[in-house]
Amino acid sequence: MVESKKTKRFASLFLASSLVVGALAGCSGGSGGDQGSSSSSDNGSSSNGGDSDVIKIGANLELTGAVASYGSSIAQGAELAIEEINNNGGINGKKIEFVKVDNKSENAEATSAAIRLATQEKVNVMIGPATSGNVLATVQIANDNKIPLVTASGTAPNVTENADGSINEYVFRTCFIDPFQGVIAANFATNELGVKNVAIFADNSSDYAKGLAAAFKEQIEANGGQVVAEAAYVAKDTDFKSTLTTLKSKNPEFIFIPGYYEEVGLIVKQARELGIDVPLMGADGWDSPKLVELAGAENLNNSFIINHYSSEDPDPKIQDFVKAFNDKYGESPNAFHALGYDTVYFIKDAIERAGSVDGAAIKDALAATKNISLVSGTVSVDEKHNAVKSATILEYVDGTQTFKTKIEP
Amino acid sequence: MDWLQQLINGISLGSIYALIALGYTMVYGIIKLINFAHGDVFMLGAFIGFFAITRWEMGFIPALIIAMVVCSIIGMIIERVAYKRLRNATRIAALTTAIGVSFLIEYTMIFFRGATPEAYPQVLPQTNINILGANINSQTIFILVVTIILMILLQFIVHKTKIGKAMRAVSHDADAARLMGINVDNTISATFAIGSALAGAAGVIFGSYYTRIDPLMGVLPGLKAFIAAVLGGIGSIPGAMVGGFILGIIETVVSAVGYSLWRDAAAFIILILILILRPAGIFGKNIREKV
Numbered sequence: 001m002v003e004s005k006k007t008k009r010f011a012s013l014f015l016a017s018s019l020v021v022g023a024l025a026g027c028s029g030g031s032g033g034d035q036g037s038s039s040s041s042d043n044g045s046s047s048n049g050g051d052s053d054v055i056k057i058g059a060n061l062e063l064t065g066a067v068a069s070y071g072s073s074i075a076q077g078a079e080l081a082i083e084e085i086n087n088n089g090g091i092n093g094k095k096i097e098f099v100k101v102d103n104k105s106e107n108a109e110a111t112s113a114a115i116r117l118a119t120q121e122k123v124n125v126m127i128g129p130a131t132s133g134n135v136l137a138t139v140q141i142a143n144d145n146k147i148p149l150v151t152a153s154g155t156a157p158n159v160t161e162n163a164d165g166s167i168n169e170y171v172f173r174t175c176f177i178d179p180f181q182g183v184i185a186a187n188f189a190t191n192e193l194g195v196k197n198v199a200i201f202a203d204n205s206s207d208y209a210k211g212l213a214a215a216f217k218e219q220i221e222a223n224g225g226q227v228v229a230e231a232a233y234v235a236k237d238t239d240f241k242s243t244l245t246t247l248k249s250k251n252p253e254f255i256f257i258p259g260y261y262e263e264v265g266l267i268v269k270q271a272r273e274l275g276i277d278v279p280l281m282g283a284d285g286w287d288s289p290k291l292v293e294l295a296g297a298e299n300l301n302n303s304f305i306i307n308h309y310s311s312e313d314p315d316p317k318i319q320d321f322v323k324a325f326n327d328k329y330g331e332s333p334n335a336f337h338a339l340g341y342d343t344v345y346f347i348k349d350a351i352e353r354a355g356s357v358d359g360a361a362i363k364d365a366l367a368a369t370k371n372i373s374l375v376s377g378t379v380s381v382d383e384k385h386n387a388v389k390s391a392t393i394l395e396y397v398d399g400t401q402t403f404k405t406k407i408e409p
Numbered sequence: 410m411d412w413l414q415q416l417i418n419g420i421s422l423g424s425i426y427a428l429i430a431l432g433y434t435m436v437y438g439i440i441k442l443i444n445f446a447h448g449d450v451f452m453l454g455a456f457i458g459f460f461a462i463t464r465w466e467m468g469f470i471p472a473l474i475i476a477m478v479v480c481s482i483i484g485m486i487i488e489r490v491a492y493k494r495l496r497n498a499t500r501i502a503a504l505t506t507a508i509g510v511s512f513l514i515e516y517t518m519i520f521f522r523g524a525t526p527e528a529y530p531q532v533l534p535q536t537n538i539n540i541l542g543a544n545i546n547s548q549t550i551f552i553l554v555v556t557i558i559l560m561i562l563l564q565f566i567v568h569k570t571k572i573g574k575a576m577r578a579v580s581h582d583a584d585a586a587r588l589m590g591i592n593v594d595n596t597i598s599a600t601f602a603i604g605s606a607l608a609g610a611a612g613v614i615f616g617s618y619y620t621r622i623d624p625l626m627g628v629l630p631g632l633k634a635f636i637a638a639v640l641g642g643i644g645s646i647p648g649a650m651v652g653g654f655i656l657g658i659i660e661t662v663v664s665a666v667g668y669s670l671w672r673d674a675a676a677f678i679i680l681i682l683i684l685i686l687r688p689a690g691i692f693g694k695n696i697r698e699k700v
Contacts, residue, residue, distance in 0.1 A: 064524055064525065065524055065525075066524075068523075068524075068525050069525075204670055231667070231669060232669060232670055233669055233670075234670060237672075238615075238619040238621060238626075239418075239422050239619065239660075239664075241418040241421075241422075242415055242418045242419070242660075242662075242664035242665045242669075243664045243665070245414045245415055245665065246411070246664075246665050246666075246667065249411050262526060262621060265528070265620065265621065266619060266621055273535070273544070273546045273549075274414070274544050275539075275544035290526070290528060294528045294620050295620075296531055296535075
C-alpha cells in the first residue's frame with residue numbers, strides 16, 4: 001500500500017512534469033529570433049516609404065527546424081535573384097535590400113517574425129514562410145500592415161482565400177495550389193499509370209496534406225477509380241509499419257502519400273521493407289535531398305512526385321538559371337531554389353508596373369500579373385490570388401529525380 | 410498472415426521500448442528516482458553511433474559498442490554531478506533535477522548542431538525474408554537478436570556477478586548493504602552505467618531501424634519507455650522487458666485496426682489505467698517480508 005501511494009504520487013509528478021515540458025518547449029523557441037535575422041546591407045535604418053533609395057524585401061523563412069531545407073532553399077534562390085537584379089541596376093533604379101528572419105519552422109515564431117519585419121524592419125514586401133501553416137500564421141500581419149506578402153511554396157488554398165470566400169488582399173503566391181497538385185496526381189495515376197484501386201496515406205497534422213488528399217480522392221473517383229484504403233499519420237511519428245501492413249492487405253495498385261519528406265522518407269523505406277512494391281506518389285513536400293537519405297535510393301524507385309519545375313527541363317530559361325545557380329552555390333537547384341528565385345522576379349515585375357513602393361500599389365500590380373515568364377513556368381495571377389501555371393512530374397531513379405512529363409493547367 | 414506481420418512489427422517496436430525501460434527501472438529500483446534524462450541518453454547514443462558510422466566508418470557492432478561505452482560514462486557523470494548530492498534530498502528535488510538535466514542535454518545538443526534531423530546510414534544488409542506470408546526484414550531479425558542478447562547479458566550481470574549481487578543488495582536496503590561492506594556509491598554508478606549503456610544501444614538500434622534521428626528524438630520514446638516500466642512494475646527488470654513488448658504490441662494493434670492517430674493517446678491511457686488499477690504494475694511488486 002505504501003508502495004502504491006508512492007507510485008501514485010509519481011504519476012501526478014509525471015503528469016505535471018510533462019506539462020512543464022510542453023510549456024518550456026513552447027517558450028524556448030522565443031529567445032533566438034533576434035540572432036536568427038541578418039541583413040544583407042547596413043543602410044537599412046531609415047529606409048521606408050516612397051523616397052528611400054532602397055527597396056526592402058523581408059524574408060520570413062524556415063531556416064532551421066523541421067522543414068529547414070525548404071526555407072533555406074528559398075532564401076538561396078531569392079539571394080541569387082537579388083544579386084542579379086542589383087547588378088543590373090536594381091528595380092526602377094533602386095537597389096534591393098534583403099532582410100532574412102528565421103521562423104524555426106514554427107507557427108508562433110512565424111507570426112513574431114512577420115511582426116518584426118513589418119514593424120521594426122519596415123520592409124516593403126515580405127517573402128512569406130515556405131509552408132502553408134506558417135503562412136497562415138502571418139496573413140493577418142500582412143493585411144493589417146498593408147504589406148504585400150508573397151509565399152514561394154505555401155500551396156494550401158486557404159492561404160489566399162478564407163473559408164467565407166473572401167480574399168486575403170495582401171497575400172499572393174508563386175506556386176500552384178494543393179487541389180491542383182491532388183488533381184494532377186489523380187490524373188497521372190489514371191492516365192499514365194492506368195491504376196484503378198488506390199490507397200491514401202496522409203499526414204493528418206498538416207492542412208497541406210489534408211488538402212491534397214481531399215482533392216486527389218475527388219478526382220480519382222471522378223476518373224472512375226476507387227480509394228480502397230485511407231489512413232493517416234501525425235508529423236514526428238517514426239513507426240508506420242502497422243498501418244502500412246493494414247494498407248497492404250487491401251491490395252492497392254498505387255499509394256498516394258501527401259506529406260513532408262521527414263516522415264515520407266521513413267514511410268517509403270518501411271513500405272518497401274514490408275514488400276509494398278506498387279508505385280508511390282507525393283507532391284512538392286517530398287522534394288528534399290534528405291528524402292533520398294531517409295528512404296534509401298533503391299526504395300524510392302517506382303515513386304513519383306509532382307513538382308514546380310525540373311532542373312533537367314531542356315527549356316533554355318531553366319538551363320540559364322541552373323547554370324547561374326551552379327556558379328554561385330556549386331550545386332544543382334531544386335524546386336524551392338527555383339521558387340525563391342521566381343518570387344523575387346515576380347515581386348520585381350509588380351513593383352516596376354506599380355512604379356512605386358507603396359504597399360497598396362504593389363498589391364494591385366501583383367493582382368494584375370499576366371503571363372510573366374519565370375523559371376517555374378509562365379505565371380498569371382487569378383482572381384483568388386493563385387498562380388496559374390504548369391506542373392512537372394518527376395520520377396525517382398536510383399535516388400535522382402528524372403524529368404517524366406510536364407502538365408499544363 | 411497479417412497478424413503475424415503485425416506481431417513482428419509490435420515486437421520490433423517493443424524491443425526498443427524495453428531496452429530504454431530497463432534503464433528507468435534499474436535506476437528507480439536502486440535510488441527511487443525517475444531519471445527523466447534517460448531518454449536523452451538514448452538520443453546521445455543514437456548520435457554517437459551515427460558519428461561512429463559516418464565519420465569513423467565503423468560497422469554496426471563497433472558503433473553499438475562505442476555508443477554503449479560513451480553513454481555509460483555519460484550516465485555516470487550525470488549521476489555524480491547532478492543526482493549524488495541530492496541522494497538525501499526530497500524526491501521532488503531529485504525529479505526536478507532530472508527534468509533539468511533532460512533539457513540541458515537536449516538544448517546543448519541543439520546549440521551545437523541545430524535541430525535539423527539526420528538520416529542514419531544503411532549499415533545492415535537489407536533482404537526480405539518471407540515467412541508464412543509475412544515479410545521480415547533481415548535487419549529486423551538482426552536487431553531483435555542484438556536486443557535479446559543484451560537482455561540476457563543484463564540478466565547474467567544482475568544475477569550471476571558480484572556487482573549484480575551488490576546492486577540487488579543496495580536496492581533492497583542501502584544502509585544494510587553499506588554495513589555489509591558494499592560500496593554503495595560505486596554500485597549506484599554501476600547501475601547508471603549499465604542502464605545508460607542499454608539506452609545508448611537502444612539509440613543506435615532505433616537509428617538504424619527508423620533512420621531519422623534528431624536532438625528531441627528521446628522525448629517520446631523516453632516517455633513510452635517510462636510507461637512500459639510502470640506497466641511491468643517499476644523497479645522490476647523482467648517487468649520492464651515484458652512491459653516494453655506489451656506496449657509495442659498494443660500500439661501496433663491500435664494502428665492496425667485503423668486508429669493510428671490514437672496510438673500515442675492509447676499509450677498514455679494505459680499509463681493512467683495502470684496507475685489507477687494496478688499501481689504496482691501488472692505483475693504486482695515482488696516484496697519479500699523483512700523479518
